[in-house]
Amino acid sequence: MRNDGRQADQLRNVEIITNYTKHPEGSVFITVGDTKVICNASVEDRVPPFMRGQGKGWITAEYAMLPRATEKRNIRESSKGKISGRTMEIQRLIGRALRAVIDLDKIGERTIWVDCDVIQADGGTRTASITGAFVAVVLACSQLIDEEKINEMPINHFLAATSVGIAENGEAILDLYYEEDSTAAVDMNVVMTDENEFVELQGTGEEATFSPNQLNELIQLAQKGINELFDIQKDALGNRANLIGENKGE
Amino acid sequence: MRNDGRQADQLRNVEIITNYTKHPEGSVFITVGDTKVICNASVEDRVPPFMRGQGKGWITAEYAMLPRATEKRNIRESSKGKISGRTMEIQRLIGRALRAVIDLDKIGERTIWVDCDVIQADGGTRTASITGAFVAVVLACSQLIDEEKINEMPINHFLAATSVGIAENGEAILDLYYEEDSTAAVDMNVVMTDENEFVELQGTGEEATFSPNQLNELIQLAQKGINELFDIQKDALGNRANLIGENKGE
Amino acid sequence: MRNDGRQADQLRNVEIITNYTKHPEGSVFITVGDTKVICNASVEDRVPPFMRGQGKGWITAEYAMLPRATEKRNIRESSKGKISGRTMEIQRLIGRALRAVIDLDKIGERTIWVDCDVIQADGGTRTASITGAFVAVVLACSQLIDEEKINEMPINHFLAATSVGIAENGEAILDLYYEEDSTAAVDMNVVMTDENEFVELQGTGEEATFSPNQLNELIQLAQKGINELFDIQKDALGNRANLIGENKGE
Amino acid sequence: MRNDGRQADQLRNVEIITNYTKHPEGSVFITVGDTKVICNASVEDRVPPFMRGQGKGWITAEYAMLPRATEKRNIRESSKGKISGRTMEIQRLIGRALRAVIDLDKIGERTIWVDCDVIQADGGTRTASITGAFVAVVLACSQLIDEEKINEMPINHFLAATSVGIAENGEAILDLYYEEDSTAAVDMNVVMTDENEFVELQGTGEEATFSPNQLNELIQLAQKGINELFDIQKDALGNRANLIGENKGE
Amino acid sequence: MRNDGRQADQLRNVEIITNYTKHPEGSVFITVGDTKVICNASVEDRVPPFMRGQGKGWITAEYAMLPRATEKRNIRESSKGKISGRTMEIQRLIGRALRAVIDLDKIGERTIWVDCDVIQADGGTRTASITGAFVAVVLACSQLIDEEKINEMPINHFLAATSVGIAENGEAILDLYYEEDSTAAVDMNVVMTDENEFVELQGTGEEATFSPNQLNELIQLAQKGINELFDIQKDALGNRANLIGENKGE
């Protein structure tokens, strides 16, 4: 039994609200335990200079936390005048993960900007961002279809992410909240598709190491959790969930 | 009758949710029509170097918008590496306004950081920020009292703000939403206390000018609106509202 | 009687030297008491990207102080690598004020850069900048007419600015010098046209507030002072003053 | 057989030169195929502010490439005025990896700065940096022992890194050079200790995904390669290699 | 005869106004032909961290041009957010030159900030800055003596600077104005003391070269010009000129 009452292989309570704000093409509010993230997908009708003229699109992500999303207030990155290494790593991860499941040839010369803004943080903000961002991107693509700007859903697989880790007591656990995260010996973020393939795997021994056996244990936990996340994403998307993978193999 | 159905002297629907997120000492979610702002007040147990050793506190504000709070996505200021002139003006205004009603001698050597983050923008984000930030600061001070860190509420007056303007058709109107704001000939932000005194008055002819008579008309509209905002702040604060002004004259 | 011997409604000694340096299209040295500002207007034969192809012009302002314009040396903003919020606010104000009286359609696709550099500061640098910058812009436009690049003066009204305030002793005073400015309870900058219309009004209670009656008193003082500034501008401009407003109503 | 004639499980030729430049406490030149990196470890007799007074040390890493280390010249990051996300990710990875095997309590209040400067790049620069940096840190610690500043080697395990990946043709391969790296479907960096435990595992599907089976295959390749790297590190270190792990379990 | 009517070995008209603005400890306005520079020396009662506790002072210089000091407007360095290489070179030169003649042990733990701001540029701004800055520093030191903060003039030699060059037609000329400067084959800045010793010599072939004989010719021209500048500095300083060198040999 964990400090918050969960089993080792139990996700926190997850909720996904769609159409959270009115301006973005896709807007999602995702809650994972006490972690809360707004994931907005914005469509711009052009691509960055290095991609022009190729007839295909681009997707990129940005990540930030409100200064007081955390227990102690952080200095705003715009005030510091630069983005931290942690932020860069996270936003590059989110972008890379989404690019693994979207077929950029099918969205034309458009850029999808994904903004993940953490309103409240309690561990797992990057994996919650990926899970929520995926839904926001599907919503944005649905709108492009509704507006007849594109012909079909450019996404062939569901994509979600969670964290797993080795707790202080040596136990492998799923979906770490902040207290667990800050004391864990090993921390691993896993991004997977609904074919149970890995998109990204980042395991770090925090001044510690882990064995191949522990790696296997962690991966099985992650698979279990991510499959549950797919169900929650499907519920949130309703009918639009059926469009995903419909055109696979074309 | 205005495009959104309001009378010239009518505020939009205003809602103030307290204790919106769990970490800040004071956390508020304010809705003014479709404008939505999170106002968090964070207490830090030290003051900036230029104020050390004087036994008094400091209060400062920061303001930002989510990139897609607006109809068109804005580049994130942390990505640009610098804060725009508009942002600077607004956060200086919020800080100055709050300093007019808080007695910094009564909070000890502490800094109150006020973060106003616009989740959705539809005009009037700076005045909504001031109105919400005031409530967040009262909540933070209440917590300092509850924790017996300070003895009494350091705030003697209610503080709220609204915008008024001369519409395209020449009519003076209260609480402009984005469409009105972007076409108005004159735009004025007014910050007042519950003694009907001005804290800040900023009127700008947008490639236009205004007469002393029009100025008077605008000021009366603002007074009406701000008095209604005080009632909403009082409702949100409940019993804690009674602490304000209690120690006036000491 | 004020500390420097002036009446409450008396301006400091104001002097405007035209053609102060040789390179700019319009160059002015303005003295307001001990405040001294060089106001240069430079014409560039193109507009910023966001205005290209519209056949109209643009005017923008920059403001700076020499590091030792003030009693204590300030760090140079180029050394700090960023512009302060105060500087941003002031240069946005100067630009906005000038745009209220210049008809940008009449100057073609040109940019007028207005540089206000404070050589010596003793309060009221932003209002002195506006009053001097107006003259520099008229000079620059006159030269465009002389060179037959434009057909007529694109300016229909005189524009000047001053500060008013409530002194420590509660008295409303005109044109505050530094000592008064730093102790005033209320500080207001007023920009007006020669039709006695407001272009900009910025009143701030410095940890204080002001009543509607005080507002009226301040505005009357400002009107008196600004009307005197118009006479000084006219003297400085000589015959060129007659061109202003000549084409009004076209 | 790969394009450069290697077997799928074959490392490139690796060479480690110690004491490469004269100033650093530990200086290494590592060659992995055509990838060449200078790894310097510098000891500073103080720690960053957030660690002062704890009696323990700190280790941090920086990474850069000469502008023409690559086939096409890159703009120097000092000229751009900021560090790219890629550089940040890499230098955070190097620092984290080293912290997993060094006992910071044993080096006193000192900082070890590790600088990895890529002279020539042909794929695998981050893993070559880790492998070389480890040796540089051992050299620096040896010097601290020789100078009697510390009592014993603060390092208990060898640490090395390599890359593995799924080539375009679906084959799992060890130690990718640039051409392979840029076409691989999956790219994984693995950092391990000589107890065959993982320190860091970063696998990325480049617009692709990988299965649990492929993961296992990749990990076995990595283990093989890294064990060969340990032998090369031991040769380079000579007698000093024996100090590693000597005080394990204390 | 040169284009502006001067002989090859003739300086432009030079004027030095002392006490130009009221705040600085030493304030000078220097005119060299159409080049006009404000040189302010500010005294701060502390030294930078790297010099603390040594009982001696520091002197440093900053240089800037008003945006429209030149024929074409330059972007303000504070707006660009960084200082150009040219500015850095010049301010380092001014500081180094002044440090050659001031005895920093005699000013106590104080910093003298020298600000050279070019109001109008017509060639030779860096040498005019040095010549004017020297006078400003003497004025500031005189004030320190008058205020009994220091005992004696810490300056033992006069210091002045000029430019010499090889004109397009091959002739060696003194004190180049902008037109000459921009077409010269060789440009040399010379800083000397009144003992006819060099402090700094910077000769540059502008896509050209120069022979040892030409070097000798240029140096003789510079000596002639600088000796004339010393007389102008002495006139400007009046009695205070006698303090210089008075304590030499102590």
Next chain:
Amino acid sequence: MRNDGRQADQLRNVEIITNYTKHPEGSVFITVGDTKVICNASVEDRVPPFMRGQGKGWITAEYAMLPRATEKRNIRESSKGKISGRTMEIQRLIGRALRAVIDLDKIGERTIWVDCDVIQADGGTRTASITGAFVAVVLACSQLIDEEKINEMPINHFLAATSVGIAENGEAILDLYYEEDSTAAVDMNVVMTDENEFVELQGTGEEATFSPNQLNELIQLAQKGINELFDIQKDALGNRANLIGENKGE
């Protein structure tokens, strides 16, 4: 006899390795005593915007030191986010010196980027950079000829540089190493062509001055040293040395 055993007029041991790394068009490793610099020349098939359409090329230089090239580690300029004044001065000097001997009309609309990266510093890094960079540029131009992109060697003269100075004991010495450099009264960098003409001469009294006689003595030392450097450059270039000056007078 100097501390390192050299005569006053003796260069340190100089070695030039060509084709040091594989990617650049010209790559050189130059050793001058314990000073070691990688000089890479990269050819880009376009020129900066301000030079487009003129049919001629551009050459520019960048200079940096590895953080631990020096006895004490320096903070990386990319981490500080800006380039120091010293670095700017040096890279401007290198670029200017090279432009004096290359005929930019003969390289077409190409840019040659010269990167001088100091691996180990022991005084004279800027002059070693110029001497090595010259060779790298000749190699890059040779490759352009070999690839038939240009018709002839665009370089008419050899170019090399050294430092001279007045030692603490008053003696004029050639090619100062770090210990001498940091204690010298006068330091002069001299860049010359093989016609014994000066390209650049920068002499600085380090809180000291020097006489015209000392200047002559220093120049003769520099000429001797630079003539020896030309021989070493010729050896390094082999047959390609004959191309230099071949087309002089065209």
